[in-house]
Amino acid sequence: MFSARYTPGVDLNIDDNSSSNKLNKFPFKRKREDSSSESESSSSSESELEEEEEEEEEEEEREDEDVEMNTSEKEHEENIDSSIDSTKFFTPEPEPLENNKHNAIFERFKQTINLQDSLPEETESVKQQEVELHDLTPIPQPSKVYLPKLRDTFLNESWSHLNKIYYDMTQETEWSKIHSQKLINDTLYDNLINNLKFDKVMPVQTTIIENYLPILLKNYAISKSTYTLKSGDVLINSFTGSGKTLAYSIPILEILMKRKLNKLRCVIVLPTTILIQQVYTTIIQLAKNSDLIVATSKPNSMSLKEETEKFKNLKMDILITTPGRLVDHLNSQSISFKDLKFLVMDESDKLLNQSYQDWVNVVMKAIKNVNVSKFVVSATLTKNTEKLELLKLNPTRTNLFLLKDDEGEEQENIEENEVKTHKDGIYQLPKGLQEYNMKLKFKDSIYKPLFLARLLNLIHKKTSNSNNTKNIKRVLVFVNSNQSSLRLTPLLVKLVSQYNENINVYSTNSNNSNLQNKQALESFNEDNENKCNVLITTDIMSRGIDLLITDVINYNLPISSQQYVHRIGRTARGMNKDIGNIYNIFIGNDDYKYYSKQIDRYLKRFNNNDTEHKTIVSANETQLKEISESLDERGSEALSYKHILKEFTK
Numbered sequence: 071m072f073s074a075r076y077t078p079g080v081d082l083n084i085d086d087n088s089s090s091n092k093l094n095k096f097p098f099k100r101k102r103e104d105s106s107s108e109s110e111s112s113s114s115s116e117s118e119l120e121e122e123e124e125e126e127e128e129e130e131e132r133e134d135e136d137v138e139m140n141t142s143e144k145e146h147e148e149n150i151d152s153s154i155d156s157t158k159f160f161t162p163e164p165e166p167l168e169n170n171k172h173n174a175i176f177e178r179f180k181q182t183i184n185l186q187d188s189l190p191e192e193t194e195s196v197k198q199q200e201v202e203l204h205d206l207t208p209i210p211q212p213s214k215v216y217l218p219k220l221r222d223t224f225l226n227e228s229w230s231h232l233n234k235i236y237y238d239m240t241q242e243t244e245w246s247k248i249h250s251q252k253l254i255n256d257t258l259y260d261n262l263i264n265n266l267k268f269d270k271v272m273p274v275q276t277t278i279i280e281n282y283l284p285i286l287l288k289n290y291a292i293s294k295s296t297y298t299l300k301s302g303d304v305l306i307n308s309f310t311g312s313g314k315t316l317a318y319s320i321p322i323l324e325i326l327m328k329r330k331l332n333k334l335r336c337v338i339v340l341p342t343t344i345l346i347q348q349v350y351t352t353i354i355q356l357a358k359n360s361d362l363i364v365a366t367s368k369p370n371s372m373s374l375k376e377e378t379e380k381f382k383n384l385k386m387d388i389l390i391t392t393p394g395r396l397v398d399h400l401n402s403q404s405i406s407f408k409d410l411k412f413l414v415m416d417e418s419d420k421l422l423n424q425s426y427q428d429w430v431n432v433v434m435k436a437i438k439n440v441n442v443s444k445f446v447v448s449a450t451l452t453k454n455t456e457k458l459e460l461l462k463l464n465p466t467r468t469n470l471f472l473l474k475d476d477e478g479e480e481q482e483n484i485e486e487n488e489v490k491t492h493k494d495g496i497y498q499l500p501k502g503l504q505e506y507n508m509k510l511k512f513k514d515s516i517y518k519p520l521f522l523a524r525l526l527n528l529i530h531k532k533t534s535n536s537n538n539t540k541n542i543k544r545v546l547v548f549v550n551s552n553q554s555s556l557r558l559t560p561l562l563v564k565l566v567s568q569y570n571e572n573i574n575v576y577s578t579n580s581n582n583s584n585l586q587n588k589q590a591l592e593s594f595n596e597d598n599e600n601k602c603n604v605l606i607t608t609d610i611m612s613r614g615i616d617l618l619i620t621d622v623i624n625y626n627l628p629i630s631s632q633q634y635v636h637r638i639g640r641t642a643r644g645m646n647k648d649i650g651n652i653y654n655i656f657i658g659n660d661d662y663k664y665y666s667k668q669i670d671r672y673l674k675r676f677n678n679n680d681t682e683h684k685t686i687v688s689a690n691e692t693q694l695k696e697i698s699e700s701l702d703e704r705g706s707e708a709l710s711y712k713h714i715l716k717e718f719t720k
């Protein structure tokens with residue numbers, strides 16, 4: 071109940087009833103006053119009144135004693151009193167006491183006071199300075215020191231010393247022209263025209279074939295052992311679907327086809343097994359009728375031991391693999407980099423984000439004293455110096471291939487108000503995209519699956535682009551987690567069946583076996599006329615996958631502009647650059663704000679003045695507007711939806 075300051079040597083007895091102990095009675099006097107006022111209603115007894123009178127007398131006695139104290143002692147005591155909140159702390163006052171030990175204490179106290187009085191005067195002036203008062207204006211502060219943003223500078227400088235070669239979209243040419251210039255051999259030309267059925271050379275391919283391949287060929291003619299060192303490394307930053315696979319494969323195959331060696335001369339590293347299969351399919355078609363042996367190494371298809379056995383007898387020229395498997399083979403010495411000439415890192419920014427088995431360092435160590443040309447490739451090539459440093463690029467001969475924008479400006483130097491260059495790279499979108507942003511009100515968020523079903527119905531009914539004569543629709547629906555994919559798929563199957571029997575919904579997720587995922591992908595890719603195939607997937611499908619996809623729906627927003635670039639890059643690819651609709655679904659304002667600040671502002675579009683993609687459902691797309699309008703909760707569609715939802719949440 072009581073709060074009392076403990077004074078060493080004084081025995082504080084807080085028994086308030088002990089009237090005989092005056093020392094105790096005094097310290098808690100105020101408390102007693104308080105408590106008497108609290109119990110005003112109770113009648114005060116005569117004895118209590120007497121007691122109070124007694125106390126008053128005692129106090130008067132003390133006052134008299136005080137007068138007898140010397141002035142300095144008194145002043146000091148006042149000072150002490152004023153610095154103590156007397157309502158909180160009570161220190162026993164000296165009184166004439168029967169107990170001699172207290173007298174000794176008071177004696178010491180007096181001595182202390184006297185000593186304090188004899189302190190030199192400047193102590194006081196120092197004290198005064200310390201308590202100097204200020205009014206309420208802020209105390210002046212030293213001006214802020216602005217340090218340069220070292221990290222940003224550091225990041226951006228990674229490209230500054232590279233030999234930049236800009237290309238533009240007009241640089242499309244014919245394979246026959248490249249062939250006639252003797253830049254590619256007859257077999258390669260034949261494979262391009264007859265196997266792959268390509269007649270045009272895409273701009274990024276043209277620039278590399280015209281600018282890098284001649285140097286490689288010239289140096290190869292001079293020396294078969296140092297040509298890669300003299301030609302240097304290649305960095306390719308080019309948008310999704312622009313044909314980067316061929317851009318690096320053609321120069322490499324042209325050189326490797328020149329002599330039959332059947333020793334490991336090229337390794338292509340990719341982040342996923344799906345991509346390994348895809349690149350392999352392209353390369354074996356290009357290498358047909360040549361002496362080159364192309365092999366893959368995929369973690370899921372064969373054990374390391376089995377693969378090691380296989381490699382003992384396989385004199386491969388090209389190996390396509392993942393970073394983890396490559397490290398496994400290097401560690402078990404089942405492959406050697408002794409004859410290596412080319413190392414390709416496709417989707418390089420993704421690879422450089424993987425620290426699994428410290429793969430970059432292991433691989434760089436393995437190629438230490440070998441002359442190797444490195445190809446670092448991505449639609450979102452990193453500018454991060456720390457990461458690029460790991461690759462130990464050729465310090466004097468590293469060529470960076472970059473796209474100029476529509477106005478012929480060099481993309482790297484564009485720092486406009488609306489479109490910012492991301493510190494990690496340049497994020498150019500493909501040309502033929504149509505982007506639609508749609509917002510659902512926050513209160514309608516439970517209807518998001520129903521909204522998606524309506525949207526798919528609409529996509530199926532939309533008339534196709536003239537290139538897509540069979541009117542096949544393939545729609546990728548991106549969700550952010552495996553769980554979302556598992557929850558959404560059965561619900562969507564049920565919902566779309568109410569609208570449209572021509573919509574097939576598949577999903578890839580980690581609950582499926584590899585075989586099931588493969589089958590889902592194959593079914594999704596089937597050419598069923600007038601059908602709409604839908605694949606619900608996570609970002610595992612966002613990189614590099616090359617199928618004819620007509621529409622991409624960001625059911626959940628991606629977390630970064632890089633991720634957005636790769637997701638939407640599954641459409642508007644290669645020669646199908648005019649086929650590609652993107653639908654971004656926002657819930658409430660927060661999603662839209664996130665998209666604007668974290669994603670959209672870093673994207674470069676071929677025509678940046680075209681702001682249509684930024685509107686929430688463009689005015690001419692009235693159907694889209696209809697489906698994104700608030701759903702009437704009493705409507706029969708919404709009611710039946712709620713019933714279905716209940717079934718799925720049981």
Ligand SMILES: Nc1ncnc2c1ncn2[C@@H]1O[C@H](COP(=O)(O)OP(=O)(O)OP(=O)(O)O)[C@@H](O)[C@H]1O
Pocket residue numbers: 268269270271272275308309310311312313314315316448449613614615616639643644645
């Ligand atoms: N010269 C060409 N003529 C016609 N089609 C081509 C040509 N080169 C590539 N393609 C096709 O263009 C599509 C995209 O090519 P590729 O997969 O190499 O793109 P990418 O730039 O690597 O894309 P991503 O960044 O998404 O991996 C593929 O279907 C490919 O077969």
